[in-house]
Amino acid sequence: MAYQGRPHPVGPGASLDVADGIPRELLDRAFAATSEISLITDAQQNILHASRSFTAITGYSEVEVLGTNCRMLQGPGTAPEAVADIRAALARGEKIQREVLNYRKDGSPFWNALKVTPLLDERGQVTHFVSVQRDINARMALHEQLRFQATHDPLTGLPNRAALDAHLLRVLDTDGGSRPVFAVGLIDLDGFKGVNNFYGHEAGDVILKDWAARMQARLQPGEFLARLGGDEFVLVIQDAPETEAPQTLAAALQRLGLSVESPFKAAGDEIFVAMSAGLVLSPRDGSDMRTLLLNADAALKLAKARDGGPSGWWKLAKGTAGNTPAPGSPPPAATSTAGNAQGADGGGELMDLYRERLFAGGLEIFMQPVVDLRDGSLYLFESLARLQLEDGSRVPPAAFLPHLGPAQIARLFRLGLDQVLAQLAEWDAVGLSTKVSVNLAPSTLLDPDCPRFIEEALVRHGIAPQRLVLELLETESIGWDMLSGPLNRLVELGVGLAMDDLGAGYSSLKRLSMLPFTAVKIDRDMLTGLHSSPLETLSLIATLVQIGRDFGMAVVAEGLEDLGMTEAVAVLGAQYGQGYHLAWPMPAAEAPGWSTDFESRIVPRQIRTALGALAYHWKFVRLGSPHPATILECPFTAYLEFRGARPGDVDRWHTQQHRAAGSSGASQMIVDWLISEIRGGS
Numbered sequence: 001m002a003y004q005g006r007p008h009p010v011g012p013g014a015s016l017d018v019a020d021g022i023p024r025e026l027l028d029r030a031f032a033a034t035s036e037i038s039l040i041t042d043a044q045q046n047i048l049h050a051s052r053s054f055t056a057i058t059g060y061s062e063v064e065v066l067g068t069n070c071r072m073l074q075g076p077g078t079a080p081e082a083v084a085d086i087r088a089a090l091a092r093g094e095k096i097q098r099e100v101l102n103y104r105k106d107g108s109p110f111w112n113a114l115k116v117t118p119l120l121d122e123r124g125q126v127t128h129f130v131s132v133q134r135d136i137n138a139r140m141a142l143h144e145q146l147r148f149q150a151t152h153d154p155l156t157g158l159p160n161r162a163a164l165d166a167h168l169l170r171v172l173d174t175d176g177g178s179r180p181v182f183a184v185g186l187i188d189l190d191g192f193k194g195v196n197n198f199y200g201h202e203a204g205d206v207i208l209k210d211w212a213a214r215m216q217a218r219l220q221p222g223e224f225l226a227r228l229g230g231d232e233f234v235l236v237i238q239d240a241p242e243t244e245a246p247q248t249l250a251a252a253l254q255r256l257g258l259s260v261e262s263p264f265k266a267a268g269d270e271i272f273v274a275m276s277a278g279l280v281l282s283p284r285d286g287s288d289m290r291t292l293l294l295n296a297d298a299a300l301k302l303a304k305a306r307d308g309g310p311s312g313w314w315k316l317a318k319g320t321a322g323n324t325p326a327p328g329s330p331p332p333a334a335t336s337t338a339g340n341a342q343g344a345d346g347g348g349e350l351m352d353l354y355r356e357r358l359f360a361g362g363l364e365i366f367m368q369p370v371v372d373l374r375d376g377s378l379y380l381f382e383s384l385a386r387l388q389l390e391d392g393s394r395v396p397p398a399a400f401l402p403h404l405g406p407a408q409i410a411r412l413f414r415l416g417l418d419q420v421l422a423q424l425a426e427w428d429a430v431g432l433s434t435k436v437s438v439n440l441a442p443s444t445l446l447d448p449d450c451p452r453f454i455e456e457a458l459v460r461h462g463i464a465p466q467r468l469v470l471e472l473l474e475t476e477s478i479g480w481d482m483l484s485g486p487l488n489r490l491v492e493l494g495v496g497l498a499m500d501d502l503g504a505g506y507s508s509l510k511r512l513s514m515l516p517f518t519a520v521k522i523d524r525d526m527l528t529g530l531h532s533s534p535l536e537t538l539s540l541i542a543t544l545v546q547i548g549r550d551f552g553m554a555v556v557a558e559g560l561e562d563l564g565m566t567e568a569v570a571v572l573g574a575q576y577g578q579g580y581h582l583a584w585p586m587p588a589a590e591a592p593g594w595s596t597d598f599e600s601r602i603v604p605r606q607i608r609t610a611l612g613a614l615a616y617h618w619k620f621v622r623l624g625s626p627h628p629a630t631i632l633e634c635p636f637t638a639y640l641e642f643r644g645a646r647p648g649d650v651d652r653w654h655t656q657q658h659r660a661a662g663s664s665g666a667s668q669m670i671v672d673w674l675i676s677e678i679r680g681g682s
Helices: 024-032 052-058 080-091 137-151 161-172 192-199 201-218 242-260 289-304 347-362 406-429 450-461 480-493 509-514 534-550 563-571 588-597 610-621 635-643 649-657 664-679
Strands: 037-042 047-050 096-103 109-120 126-135 182-189 223-229 232-237 264-266 269-272 275-282 314-316 363-372 378-388 435-440 468-473 496-502 519-522 554-557
Touching (some): 080 109, 161 223, 161 232, 161 289, 201 223, 201 242, 289 314, 378 406, 406 588, 450 480, 496 534, 534 610, 610 664, 635 649
Parallel strands (some): 435 468, 496 519, 519 554
Antiparallel strands (some): 037 047, 037 126, 109 126, 363 378
């Protein structure tokens, strides 16, 4: 589209007043309404206008870029041939479209799909250029995220159902030869529900991850383990001749059974967990997934019906060669050094006791700090519910929250909010002025009185609405279109809104774009694979951070359990972090003392772990970019110096990574070395 009008003034102070009779205010609104990065330059390519999207993506404000040349976005990874093509087209006054690697103000790279259009006057002379640039990092990262999510379980790092289907297809693909015989086993952990109920789901997750790691360490070639969900897993053992199946399986399962021989450490306790398995042989007991799992499930029921004696922890499906027990079977029930967690007959009575105590003075509010990863300062406290029993012992929320109905959840929210706001007022009196977040179930928000109650509670305790953040539980499946009205009322009140557990399974980009959230929290399960599957997990985290950035929301990473995880999410752009590495949950009364003595563990731009170094290196390598700046100023250089002894080739690989041409081989060598360091515990 050619512009037919008077030439516009140029220079650092110039601006577009009218274009075809369109006021500047309307232009600003039009540019603000698009999610694409937009610039207007004069004929010499000096920037006259930068949209808000440009500022959000690049980190440069409009004031910083006015009068400068777009070359400021180029860096060591920007392809010279792409730059030459763009300059040649602009010199000819022609349109140009190219994908080019640019750099943000903080030095991080991003890929743009660039389109530049010249604006011409009545004589056909170029007066301005308009550029539209689409950030395609999200597209590339989303592709990696989808690939990972399609084949892996985020909690344990094991292959998932889709990967299992693909594996069985490969096993069955014999190029026209005879069908192989292989075993398929359905495994679950005995009494695992009781563990979750007694210790909470966090402890259950720890056990699942530890169990998966133990099993993986004992797998041999030809053995494949996948997670279906919960505590259900599928084992595939290839090359199991039908006539020798019992003996072959007995040897393999005796080895795998050692995975539960020692207790699991979780929630400050040592917990014994047993497992059961039902097995079938293919093709004898079926040749498709559905049939095999149905028959394996029947065998699993027989295995679980054992009386705890030495009859083995697994059974072959009825009609196969036999049921040979695996010697040294572990105990059949989940037990603890502190007592039995199952409560098989008394579970209902226990839950009744918990509910009664919860609403009769047993609710206790703990606080966990959320820290600004950019400077190490305190951002806010998240309030967490605990149940204090009459003997003084505490019950974690995962042990009682799942057993509360919507009305009880709403009652708990009101009770908890009142305590939290009263606590804020007490903190103010001793000099601690901060924000606090409270979890809010979507079902509670559907109550028409909910926004009014929140407003009245804020007034009653004298707390400004801006100091309250409500975290909506993303894992609750509900008609979110019904929440638009109540959420907008809260925004009008001044309360902050955060989407909790982003990535846990129910969220959608449409929901984030339509509802007035100001922050998103990355679910801790999304980080669990950082040590076992670092590249895939980094890709997943980067995608979620990019989503938050694209929607203009603050991003909080949960579940930061060590320095490496904290460095990694900070490098990838998460502004805030929460987890045991930064601070443990504490009774609310202890928060003022903690904040006074708080010494931040965050040192901006400092990398001390292999995981942090991998995140830094990967964010450039995945986009085909060398490391920016000089090698002396590079954070990776500081990491190598801090680490000390290292293979001699690492420094040579790093030097190559700072060359404009780069070296994919050297980049991959650095990746492989860092992954080996991570898995070795560095």
